[in-house]
Amino acid sequence: MAVTxxxxxxxxxxxxxxxxxxxxxxxxxxxxxSFKVLIVSPQxxxxxxxxxxxxxxxxxxxxxxxxxxxxxxxxxxEQWEKQKQQ
Amino acid sequence: MNSVFxxxxxxxxxxxxxxxxxxxxxxxxxxxxxxxxxGQKSLEEMVKKDKVVVFxxxxxxxxxCGFSNAVVQILRMHGVDNYAAYxxxxxxxxxxxxxxxxxxxxxxxxxxxxxxxxxxxxLLQMHQSGDLVEELEKLGIRSALLDAxxxx
Numbered sequence: 001m002a003v004t005x006x007x008x009x010x011x012x013x014x015x016x017x018x019x020x021x022x023x024x025x026x027x028x029x030x031x032x033x034s035f036k037v038l039i040v041s042p043q044x045x046x047x048x049x050x051x052x053x054x055x056x057x058x059x060x061x062x063x064x065x066x067x068x069x070x071x072x073x074x075x076x077x078e079q080w081e082k083q084k085q086q
Numbered sequence: 087m088n089s090v091f092x093x094x095x096x097x098x099x100x101x102x103x104x105x106x107x108x109x110x111x112x113x114x115x116x117x118x119x120x121x122x123x124x125g126q127k128s129l130e131e132m133v134k135k136d137k138v139v140v141f142x143x144x145x146x147x148x149x150x151c152g153f154s155n156a157v158v159q160i161l162r163m164h165g166v167d168n169y170a171a172y173x174x175x176x177x178x179x180x181x182x183x184x185x186x187x188x189x190x191x192x193x194x195x196x197x198x199x200x201x202x203x204x205x206x207x208x209l210l211q212m213h214q215s216g217d218l219v220e221e222l223e224k225l226g227i228r229s230a231l232l233d234a235x236x237x238x
Contacts, residue, residue, distance in 0.1 A: 050202070050204050053208060061191075070192060071153075073207065
């Protein structure tokens with residue numbers, strides 16, 4: 001199955017209990033399938049950046065094999081609220 | 087006498103093996119090299135040899151990818167020019183080997199003191215949050231941004 005923004009979004013919501021997900025298909029800007037995601041999940045609480053990204057990488061392990069480039073921003077619900085206010 | 091010849095033969099063989107490594111598409115023997123236990127060990131040595139190690143697409147002088155370029159730019163901003171940069175486009179075995187080594191799916195990959203830090207996203211966030219200055223300090227590298235602030 002081809003990797004789509006919807007597929008990524010669904011996986012993040014179901015496996016990482018993400019409360020907010022934004023998936024941008026950045027493929028037009030790059031040479032092949034690429035995505036940029038913002039994930040807000042309470043599971044990121046208390047975890048350093050690297051651990052958060054690894055959590056996402058594990059969740060999307062199969063998809064990452066297919067796509068060319070991947071950018072991610074991981075926030076806890078608290079960080080997300082703060083960012084929205086800025 | 088025989089032992090001298092034996093040693094010479096061994097070093098010639100070793101040198102040949104090494105040159106095969108650096109040739110593009112160097113044959114079946116090479117493709118197992120970096121993913122094998124020995125290969126992973128040499129990666130371990132590579133990341134420990136220098137304080138800052140980057141696996142990227144292209145070179146610092148000529149990055150071949152936007153994300154790799156971002157890493158180069160960030161390091162440059164902090165005045166870090168003395169780092170080891172390995173071009174994974176030159177070596178498909180390195181490209182796969184480093185992903186296995188750090189258990190990370192993408193390039194670029196940044197290592198500080200032999201420890202995996204992350205990719206472009208993480209480095210950028212560390213730069214924006216001020217964490218990068220701190221981490222560089224732990225390595226004994228003084229970020230150029232600290233001096234830039236002083237001048238203002």
